Amino acid sequence: MDIAVKYEESSQxxxxxxxxxxxxxxVVDDSTLQRRIVSLNxxxxxxxxxxxxxxxxxxxxxxxxxxxxxxSDWMMPEMDGLEFCKEFRKLDRSRYGxxxxxxxxxxxNDVAQGLDIGAxxxxxxxxxxxxxxxxxxxxxxxxxxxKTLIDQxxxxxxxxxxxxxxxxxxxxxxxxxxxxxxxxxxxxxxxxSSGDLSVLFQSSSHVGGDLVxxxxxxxxxxxxxxxxxxGHGVSSALLTARLAGYLSSHNKEQNVAFERLTxxxxxxxxxxxxxxxxxxxxxxxxxTEHYFTLAFAxxxxxxxxxxxxxxxxxxxxxxxxSSGVTFYGSGGPPIGLMPDLEFExxxxxxxxxxxxxxxxxxxxxxxxxxxxxxxxxxxxxxxxKHSNGSGPEFMADLIWELTEFANGRxxxxxxxxxxxxxxxxxxxxPHPSQ
Numbered sequence: 001m002d003i004a005v006k007y008e009e010s011s012q013x014x015x016x017x018x019x020x021x022x023x024x025x026x027v028v029d030d031s032t033l034q035r036r037i038v039s040l041n042x043x044x045x046x047x048x049x050x051x052x053x054x055x056x057x058x059x060x061x062x063x064x065x066x067x068x069x070x071x072s073d074w075m076m077p078e079m080d081g082l083e084f085c086k087e088f089r090k091l092d093r094s095r096y097g098x099x100x101x102x103x104x105x106x107x108x109n110d111v112a113q114g115l116d117i118g119a120x121x122x123x124x125x126x127x128x129x130x131x132x133x134x135x136x137x138x139x140x141x142x143x144x145x146x147k148t149l150i151d152q153x154x155x156x157x158x159x160x161x162x163x164x165x166x167x168x169x170x171x172x173x174x175x176x177x178x179x180x181x182x183x184x185x186x187x188x189x190x191x192x193s194s195g196d197l198s199v200l201f202q203s204s205s206h207v208g209g210d211l212v213x214x215x216x217x218x219x220x221x222x223x224x225x226x227x228x229x230x231g232h233g234v235s236s237a238l239l240t241a242r243l244a245g246y247l248s249s250h251n252k253e254q255n256v257a258f259e260r261l262t263x264x265x266x267x268x269x270x271x272x273x274x275x276x277x278x279x280x281x282x283x284x285x286x287x288t289e290h291y292f293t294l295a296f297a298x299x300x301x302x303x304x305x306x307x308x309x310x311x312x313x314x315x316x317x318x319x320x321x322s323s324g325v326t327f328y329g330s331g332g333p334p335i336g337l338m339p340d341l342e343f344e345x346x347x348x349x350x351x352x353x354x355x356x357x358x359x360x361x362x363x364x365x366x367x368x369x370x371x372x373x374x375x376x377x378x379x380x381x382x383x384x385k386h387s388n389g390s391g392p393e394f395m396a397d398l399i400w401e402l403t404e405f406a407n408g409r410x411x412x413x414x415x416x417x418x419x420x421x422x423x424x425x426x427x428x429x430p431h432p433s434q
Contacts, residue, residue, distance in 0.1 A: 023140065024048045024065065028058040028072035028084065029102070038071060041129055045136070055079030059087050067097055069139050071123070074103035074114075082117055089118040096146045098139035102127065189392050192222070194301040194426040200359075200395040200417040208414035209236030209292070210360045215249035215257070217268050220426045222299040223247075223257055224418055226313060226358035229292040230334075232414075239290050246278065256281070271296045271309035275335060275343040282336035291336035295329075295358045301426035304350045309343050311335050314364055315376070317357040318350055321387045325380045355390070356420045357383075362413035363398075369407045378405065390421050 025047045029035040032053070039049045050065065052058035056079050058072065070088065074081040081101050088099060101114050104125045111122060120142070123135055190197045199212055209229030217223055227243055229236040248254040256277045258266040269277065274296055282291070293312035300306070308316060312334030315327040328348050333341050350356055366374045386397040395417070402415065 022046060022048055023068040023143065024050065025069045025071065025136075026050050026052060026058060026061060026065075026067045028052045028055065028070065028076070028081070030054055030073065030076045034073075038127065038132070041132060042071075042136070045133065047136075055081065055084035055087075058084055062088055062091060062097075066094065068095075068143055069098045069100070069136070071100050071102060074101050082114060082119075085114070085119050086117045095150060096143065098143055100135055100139065188395075193424075194222075195423045196391050196421045197224075198391045198395050198419045198421070200398065200415065200419075202399065202411065202415045204232065204362070204411050204414050208232060209240055209290075210362065210414040210416035211240040211243055212358070212360075212416045212418040213244065213247060213249065214418065214420075215247065215255065217257065217298065220301045220428055221268070222301060222420070224297040224299065224356070224358055224420055226295045226360060226416065226418055227292055228313065228360040228362075228414070228416075230290045235288070236290060239286070239288060239292065242286065243278070243292070246281065268298075270345050271298055271307050272343040272345040275309045275311045275332075276341070279335045279341050279343075280339070283339045286336075288336075291334045293334045293361075297356060297358065297420075299350070299356070299420060299422075302428050304352075304354075304422060304425065306348045306350060306356065307345050308348065309345055311343055314359055314361050316348075317359075317379070317383065318348065318354050319357065319383045319387055320353045320355060322353070325383045325387075327376060350422045352422055352424050354422050355387075355394075356422070357417060358419075359417035360414060362411060362415040363402065363417060365413060366402050366406055366411060366415070368405055369409070374402070374405055394419065 025042050027035050027039050027042065027049060028051075029038070030053055035051050035053070039051055042049045050061060050067070052061055055072070055076055058070070059079070061067065062070075070085075072081040072084055076084075079087075081103070085099050085101065088097065098121075099119050100121045100123055101119045102123050102125060103110070103114075114122060121135055121138065123132060188199050197214055201210065201212060203210070209231060211227040211229070212225065214222060214224045225247060227240065229239045229243075245254060246256045252258040252266050253260065257269055257274050259269055259273075261267055275294055278294070282288075293314075294309070295311070295313040295316050296309050297316065298307040308329065309332065310316065310329035311332045313332075315329045317325060317327055319325040329346060330344075332343055335341070364374050364376060364379055382398060382401045386394055386401075389397055398417070399415070402411070
């Protein structure tokens with residue numbers, strides 16, 4: 001094809017600061033003269049230039065070399081510039097290639113066809129050196145932006161990979177922490193001479209801030225507790241671990257429910273004294289912004305008399321099929337907010353057939369999709385419905401009812417509970433354990 005190119009000897013050379021990178025440019029034209037004239041301009045401007053005499057030759061070059069920018073004549077034998085552009089776009093390339101068609105076609109339909117095939121720009125013949133320079137600069141800006149995006153994406157990908165590694169390490173630690181926290185929870189069901197103990201614990205994440213448990217003061221005195229530490233996650237779980245040690249079922253020396261006397265004997269503290277002792281420990285020994293709520297019950301298995309303290313915790317419940325559901329307690333302050341708080345011990349009585357339930361607010365504050373809370377009324381309905389169930393069966397029904405209420409979505413808070421089903425009065429031995 002005849003292409004008249006105005007060659008300007010006075011054209012300024014583009015410096016490397018004007019070009020973000022030295023691009024590899026492919027000039028495609030079946031006219032050797034016109035191809036060399038365009039190439040000479042490009043070389044003077046600092047480009048790495050390769051030439052091809054046809055679309056087929058250019059396509060083979062592009063398969064072997066990483067060409068950044070193509071300047072191709074439209075009208076060529078065998079494979080014209082439009083066909084070459086179409087095949088060029090099909091190549092498996094690591095980055096984008098900018099494509100400029102050199103043409104004498106000025107019809108809008110021709111331009112639209114070229115853009116639809118994949119051309120980025122057009123340069124009319126005869127080619128003006130200044131216009132060529134401007135078009136090249138426009139293409140360079142596009143390629144530079146693409147390179148910047150590629151670099152940024154690579155940086156983000158590397159950062160994401162590093163974060164993924166850190167996350168996997170943290171997740172592994174959390175799984176181990178979850179196992180350790182689960183070990184703090186007593187067995188899920190235990191039969192004793194005067195009744196059955198059942199435990200429910202379901203964390204909203206790997207680790208949580210709930211704790212439930214029991215221990216024996218003596219052969220005929222049973223201690224039950226339910227604790228809910230403020231917040232969620234690792235720091236809350238660490239505090240529950242510390243509290244589990246303060247209520248050890250294996251060592252009276254470590255259990256705050258016992259006071260060691262000068263005689264070496266142990267005195268059993270009242271529930272209010274237990275709450276006050278824990279509050280003192282929180283203020284004096286534990287440097288934390290967390291606080292916790294507590295429900296603690298001291299059950300006399302020979303009489304059914306129960307001494308309780310409620311420290312900011314949900315109301316303890318007694319229920320059975322015949323007398324229904326009764327909530328107890330008046331609230332009280334949480335533990336760990338301020339020193340010298342006063343806590344009150346209150347009394348209630350259970351009879352064989354009664355079930356005493358202590359639970360965290362993750363149960364009554366369970367939400368559905370309408371953001372309604374289960375609340376005490378909802379809990380009452382569940383307890384009435386399943387009051388004949390006992391032990392693990394009841395706990396399974398309780399979780400099922402909560403899941404139904406929440407419309408199957410994950411619980412937003414930890415759910416925990418401990419239930420004592422009183423089956424009969426214990427007989428006092430002549431020499432009870434102390």
